[in-house]
Amino acid sequence: MQNIVFLKYYKQILDRIAARETDPLNQARVKVLCYGLTANLALTSIATLLYFIQGPPLQFFRGLIAFAIAVVSVYLVYHFPVWRKVSHFICIVLSLVVWSNLLVYVKGTNIPTLQFAFLVVVFSFYVLGQKWGLIYSLLNILPIVAYTVLDGKHYFFSNIPAQPISQPAYVFVVTYNFLLIVFLHYHFFKTFNQNILHVTKAKNDLSSMNKVLQQAMKELEKTSKAKMDFLSTMSHELRTPLNGVIGLSNIMLMENPREDQKENLSVLKFSAENLLSLINDILDLNKLESGKTELEKIPVDLTDLLQKITASLQLKATEKGLVFELVVDKFLENKIVNSDPTRITQVLINLINNAIKFTETGSVKACLEVVDHSKELLTVRFSVTDTGIGIPPEKQADIFEPFTQASKSTTRQFGGTGLGLAIVKKILLMFNTSIHLESIPGMGTKFWFDIQFAYSEREAKRRSEAPAIQNELQGLKVLVAEDNLVNVMVIKKILSHWDINPKIAENGAVAIHLLKAEDFDVVLMDLHMPEMDGYEASKRIRQLQDPAKSSVPIIALTASVSNAVDRKVLDAGMDGYLSKPFNPDDLYDKLIRLTASEQ
Structure with missing residues (x-):
């Protein structure tokens, strides 16, 4: 023992x-x-x-x-x-x-x-x-x-x-x-x-463990796909009625309503657009987190882009009594960069909207400054500065996380979901850059970031040689493929303001039949329709024997927004798309550009 x-x-x-x-x-x-x-x-x-x-x-x-x-x-x-x-x-x-x-x-x-x-x-x-x-x-x-x-x-x-x-x-x-x-x-x-x-x-x-992880990855991919499908479906289901609300609001505002009616319609449109903005933010965040979003590389005039952005937000700043200032480096005059204007716009609108929202008195300033340049490359610093409430140092890292704001009182007082800056952060990662923050509580905040672009000089004769485009679409022959009666009513009323009387097809098969029988200048194609959807209809249109009919411009009108939709639209041979609900001015611009290119 x-x-x-x-x-x-x-x-x-x-x-x-x-x-x-x-x-x-x-x-x-x-x-x-x-x-x-x-x-x-x-x-x-x-x-x-x-x-x-x-x-x-x-x-x-x-x-x-x-x-x-x-x-x-x-x-x-x-x-x-x-x-x-x-x-x-x-x-x-x-x-x-x-x-x-x-x-x-x-x-x-x-x-x-x-x-x-x-x-x-x-x-x-x-x-x-x-x-x-x-x-x-x-x-x-x-x-x-x-x-x-x-x-x-x-x-x-x-x-x-x-x-x-x-x-x-x-x-x-x-x-x-x-x-x-x-x-x-x-x-x-x-x-x-x-x-x-x-x-x-x-x-x-x-x-x-590897087998378990592989199974977990398969389940995760399956869950992710189900989430994407669900969001795509919900996007379509939510955007379709919003298209009717915003579309009819735009139509009634275009019909010279009385002042009391105009105020009510403006509130209705504002509320619907806020709801649409929330839906867009959630979908954008999901697209960015999927890692499949790619940047465009098209010519962009940064000066013109920033002027348009600030012009669209000027009214909001003026209503709050804020001084809204735009400062652009003179070096950028007549410079064209290759980049993605949509994503740059998204970042700047988020930052400027936040600056206006969280500033009660004082000013908001948006700046473009060239911090470095060579013969082919230039680095531009984008900055948005305000005199608003500021952000405490201990909260500055948190505000870039999804669904997070500086405090609960911020959400109650100013609203919002806290998605804007998370989207900004993810978009800038695609540009291989990051957002920087300088803030003093009670005195204001400055957000800034640098992006390097390949650039070239704008040709001086570009504007003078551009073909003259009449600022009207009268007589344009438009074929609308749409099965939703509310959407049909909205699109007909919008087009009627430009003296366009469109032909309506309730599905893709009818659209092809009408296109074979008549000549059209543009096809507005809904993507989700019975019998034949917009994708299949567009592919068959591009296969028609008549060159004039097979090359007709096609604009997709869709309430679904996802990376898959973006790719499928281009793969089907369409020339672009507008997300429902769309702004009539955006549709007008697309029709003008397509008409000009056809001429």
Whole structure:
């Protein structure tokens, strides 16, 4: 019973010493060292006692020294993380024993000498590794080989001592050395097998985990696709009635209503557009997070773009009594850059809208500044500065996260979902840049970012040589493919203000039939219709034999907004699309441009 308790206590001590190392192999090395030191204490104590009783005195003193070394080594390993140094010390001591046997005590080779040499080889390789194992092996093997070669008479000399020795002590040492050599191999082979089993188990666990992760990825992709499909469906279902509300609001505002009616219609339109803006933000964020959105590369006049953006927001600033200032670097005059005007507009409108929303008095300033330029590239700094409520330092990092604002009171007082700046951040990542923020609570905020563009000079003759376009669409032959009666009513009323009387097709098949029978200048194509949708109808139109009919401009009108829709519209051969509900001015501009290109 006492032996079991002792062994349990001894194992706990070994585990505690080995736990200083994190590598399982090093833990095994520490245990080998501890086992060897423990066994050496027993060996040296018994051998020393035998030599004391039977002699000779030299062996007795060697035993005392070995016992003292064993005690000091155990103390050091137990109290300090110096197992490597102790291992080197033991290898050196054993090497000295081998050398002393060869040169002084035995003056030749005997069984213990060979055992000690073999112990050094095994111990150094197992405990200290390949490099030190090789060094200590050569240090012990080469002298034995050299002595054997130079002796010339005696080979593998095993039992010719220089002086009488104690037979029991000799037998004990030889037996002990053999047992220790066997134990070293046994322990390391056991540890090797355990590590192999551990690695195999880890490999199997990793393989199982990979299978689980692959299944999880498939589920995630499936969930993501379902989410995209759901958002696309909801987008269509929400935009369709909004198209009727906003479209009819625009029509009634175009019909010179009374002042009281105009105010009511403006409120109705404003509320519907706010709802549309929320839907757009959620869909935009989802598109950006999917990582499949790509930037356009088309010619853009940044000065003209910023002027249009600020003009569209001027009224909102004026209504709050704010000074709205636009500053554009003169270097940008007559410069054309290659970029994505839609995404730049989206970023600037979000930033300027926020600046106006969170500023009660003072000013809002939008700036374009060229901070660096070469012959082909220029870097433009966009900045929006306001004198609004500011943002506390501890909240400045949070406002770029989705659905987050500086505080709950901000949401209650100013409204909004907190999506705008998250969208700004993700769009700017597509431009390989980032948004920067400087703000002092109660004094104002400045947002800025830099974008590098390839640019060129605008040709001076470009405007003068452009074909004259009449500012009217009277007599334009338009075919509208639309199955929703409310949308049909809206589009007919909008077109009637431009003296256009469109032909209506309730699905794609009817649209193709009408196009074959008559000539049209433009086709306005809804994408989701019964019998034949807009995609299939557009593909078949592009396959018509008559070149004039197969090349007719097609504008998609869709309440669905997603990356897939963008690609499918172009793949089907359409010339572009407008998202429902659309602004009549946007439709007018598209019709004017298409008419000009056809002319």
